[in-house]
Amino acid sequence: MIDTIQETYRSSFEHQPEAPAWLAELRRQGFARFTELGFPTTKLENWRYTSTAALAKVAFQPAPVSAPDTKAIVDANRLEGVDLQLVFVNGRFDAAASTTAGLPEGVVVVSLGEALGSHEALVREHLGRYVDAEQQAFAALNTAYLGEGVFVHVPEGVQLSAPIHLLFVAAPGADPVMMHPRVLVVADKGSRLQLIEQYVGTAGASLTNTVAEFAVGEEAEVVHYRLQREGAEAFHIGTLAASQAAGSRLRSFSLSLGAALARHDLGTNLGGKDAWGELNGLYLVKGTQHADFHTTIEHTVPHCASRELFKGVLDGKGHGVFNGRIVVPRDAQKSDSGMTNQNLLLSRDAEIDTKPELEIYADDVKCSHGATVGQLDEESIFYLRARGLSLQEARSLLTLGFALELFEQIDIPAVRSLLDREVLAWLPGGGKE
Amino acid sequence: MLSIRNLHVSADGKKILKGLNLDVNAGEVHAIMGPNGAGKSTLSNVLAGREGYEITEGEVVYDGRNLLEMAPEERAREGLFLAFQYPVEIAGVGNLYFLRAAVNAIRAHRGLEELDAMDFLSLAKERMKLVELKQELANRSVNQGFSGGEKKRNEIFQMALLEPRLAVLDEIDSGLDIDALRVVANGVNALRSDKRAFLMITHYQRLLDYVVPDHVHVLVDGRIVESGDKTLAQELEKKGYQGIEVAPGQ
Numbered sequence: 001m002i003d004t005i006q007e008t009y010r011s012s013f014e015h016q017p018e019a020p021a022w023l024a025e026l027r028r029q030g031f032a033r034f035t036e037l038g039f040p041t042t043k044l045e046n047w048r049y050t051s052t053a054a055l056a057k058v059a060f061q062p063a064p065v066s067a068p069d070t071k072a073i074v075d076a077n078r079l080e081g082v083d084l085q086l087v088f089v090n091g092r093f094d095a096a097a098s099t100t101a102g103l104p105e106g107v108v109v110v111s112l113g114e115a116l117g118s119h120e121a122l123v124r125e126h127l128g129r130y131v132d133a134e135q136q137a138f139a140a141l142n143t144a145y146l147g148e149g150v151f152v153h154v155p156e157g158v159q160l161s162a163p164i165h166l167l168f169v170a171a172p173g174a175d176p177v178m179m180h181p182r183v184l185v186v187a188d189k190g191s192r193l194q195l196i197e198q199y200v201g202t203a204g205a206s207l208t209n210t211v212a213e214f215a216v217g218e219e220a221e222v223v224h225y226r227l228q229r230e231g232a233e234a235f236h237i238g239t240l241a242a243s244q245a246a247g248s249r250l251r252s253f254s255l256s257l258g259a260a261l262a263r264h265d266l267g268t269n270l271g272g273k274d275a276w277g278e279l280n281g282l283y284l285v286k287g288t289q290h291a292d293f294h295t296t297i298e299h300t301v302p303h304c305a306s307r308e309l310f311k312g313v314l315d316g317k318g319h320g321v322f323n324g325r326i327v328v329p330r331d332a333q334k335s336d337s338g339m340t341n342q343n344l345l346l347s348r349d350a351e352i353d354t355k356p357e358l359e360i361y362a363d364d365v366k367c368s369h370g371a372t373v374g375q376l377d378e379e380s381i382f383y384l385r386a387r388g389l390s391l392q393e394a395r396s397l398l399t400l401g402f403a404l405e406l407f408e409q410i411d412i413p414a415v416r417s418l419l420d421r422e423v424l425a426w427l428p429g430g431g432k433e
Numbered sequence: 434m435l436s437i438r439n440l441h442v443s444a445d446g447k448k449i450l451k452g453l454n455l456d457v458n459a460g461e462v463h464a465i466m467g468p469n470g471a472g473k474s475t476l477s478n479v480l481a482g483r484e485g486y487e488i489t490e491g492e493v494v495y496d497g498r499n500l501l502e503m504a505p506e507e508r509a510r511e512g513l514f515l516a517f518q519y520p521v522e523i524a525g526v527g528n529l530y531f532l533r534a535a536v537n538a539i540r541a542h543r544g545l546e547e548l549d550a551m552d553f554l555s556l557a558k559e560r561m562k563l564v565e566l567k568q569e570l571a572n573r574s575v576n577q578g579f580s581g582g583e584k585k586r587n588e589i590f591q592m593a594l595l596e597p598r599l600a601v602l603d604e605i606d607s608g609l610d611i612d613a614l615r616v617v618a619n620g621v622n623a624l625r626s627d628k629r630a631f632l633m634i635t636h637y638q639r640l641l642d643y644v645v646p647d648h649v650h651v652l653v654d655g656r657i658v659e660s661g662d663k664t665l666a667q668e669l670e671k672k673g674y675q676g677i678e679v680a681p682g683q
Binding site: 377378379380382383384385386387388389390391393394397398400401402403404405408 | 481482483484504505506508509510514515517520521523524525526531532534535536538539542574591595
């Protein structure tokens with residue numbers, strides 16, 4: 001790490017608001033570990049295709065307390081029919097723009113800052129327990145700045161029908177801004193919740209380094225949507241670390257289409273019998289964008305199932321990386337997992353590096369995986385043109401079809417139509433159809 | 434409406450059409466019959482503008498314009514429709530979504546206002562009845578999970594929506610059982626009009642019992658070797674193509 005940059009991080013680390021002793025200790029460990037690890041380099045197997053050199057050169061600072069006016073972007077990203085919303089601007093909680101009215105009794109949806117006071121014991125029990133801040137430099141960095149984000153607790157047996165919408169806005173202005181939100185979700189036995197984690201941004205250099213930790217209790221279900229579209233100069237590092245108890249279900253969908261560099265490390269640990277873990281995602285890159293998904297599903301115990309489907313559309317000189325890791329230790333018999341990665345290359349200069357990484361030590365398991373890289377089908381293009389669509393319309397429609405197949409099972413209409421809009425707007429021609 | 438003069442076409446260096454002549458006027462139904470490899474599908478593909486064919490000689494004039502210079506979508510917008518022998522399956526693209534885009538592309542070309550989702554849906558429902566297409570199929574991805582017969586019905590359904598002036602039906606009867614054939618033929622008959630022409634390309638005479646043509650042409654080895662009325666088809670049925678091939682015309 002360049003010394004002056006390191007000093008910037010140290011200075012902002014040292015000038016954080018006060019925290020309870022246990023949290024200060026957690027931060028201290030995080031910063032110490034980050035200092036040891038430094039920013040990952042491409043010499044590390046996990047970062048082989050993704051360089052953080054450009055990111056490491058920028059002196060990111062926490063945003064000043066005075067928040068910029070982000071009303072327009074916040075309003076534009078409200079989801080119809082989704083009233084439960086927490087808004088963060090440059091990592092700071094925007095209480096005025098947030099609504100948490102009408103929650104069932106016992107359900108907690110608050111900013112992490114508030115939860116540190118109101119639910120300290122529960123937060124302390126779970127915070128930092130699921131993410132690997134020892135090995136992952138950015139998780140360590142996030143831990144170094146722990147303090148703001150979201151805390152969700154759904155008690156035993158409560159099925160929360162209203163989705164929770166978390167909106168994180170990066171609004172850097174003239175100076176490079178960094179934020180390190182932490183989302184902690186505790187879903188007790190037999191509960192259910194749907195969480196929309198959305199990242200948007202305005203122009204300018206920003207670093208969003210976010211960590212989400214999910215503790216999914218027995219028979220609980222968490223449905224997770226992660227939508228990422230920030231500005232052209234943005235860096236986005238997103239981590240999901242889930243821990244699943246017996247009979248629990250996690251279904252996660254990610255969409256990544258913004259940022260100069262977006263790196264996602266998504267993982268779940270199937271730690272109880274009959275747990276179901278599902279990670280799905282779509283990445284769209286064009287220009288010189290870079291999107292990287294590293295996923296890990298660990299079948300720690302027998303009789304769990306997991307599914308993974310990631311699709312990529314790569315245009316211009318865009319670069320995509322998919323690395324799907326599935327771990328099945330010797331005792332995890334009867335594990336059932338399937339992983340698929342499909343990529344569509346729209347230009348000759350686009351690039352995809354795709355790699356399944358299976359570490360299977362049990363012998364009585366069902367594990368399938370496949371990866372494809374292809375182009376738009378000429379026959380299909382001709383079929384559409386023979387019906388009157390222009391070449392570009394035909395290409396757009398086929399690309400859209402490829403991409404949206406992934407989201408057919410999304411049952412929140414506002415999320416579904418947001419995805420449709422986002423993908424359409426991304427397409428060449430700006431979504432004329 | 435359509436005039437094909439001395440058309441020579443090659444694919445992969447192999448001569449397929451070798452001087453084909455054909456005139457089609459509005460309101461007429463023409464059948465082109467021929468054995469496998471005679472060049473039937475090449476003719477329909479060249480008319481629709483599929484890539485991969487080299488036109489070495491001759492011309493195709495459609496409504497006074499050089500058809501061969503037009504992009505496939507331009508031909509479609511000008512009223513040419515090809516019912517595919519093998520309709521393509523397209524994952525993730527809704528049948529109706531695609532067809533609304535197609536209808537609106539053609540309407541825009543004709544200076545008409547685009548149809549909104551509601552207006553389009555009521556039009557689609559009405560036209561679906563023509564070929565007894567189930568609504569659930571219309572809502573699915575294009576041709577995905579359709580049986581062979583359903584795909585062919587979907588082609589005719591598309592034709593009914595796009596209202597072409599010249600419809601080229603490439604082996605619309607292939608792979609159909611007698612009931613499905615009747616449904617498809619009824620759809621075609623319902624769309625016959627004095628402003629619309631049909632070019633039916635088929636291997637078998639059977640289709641022509643249901644859609645009775647005004648003219649029948651026999652295509653052998655890249656040329657039309659004989660033309661006549663519907664009785665020619667019946668004659669072919671009895672004699673087979675063999676009888677014609679030994680005595681090619683001009």
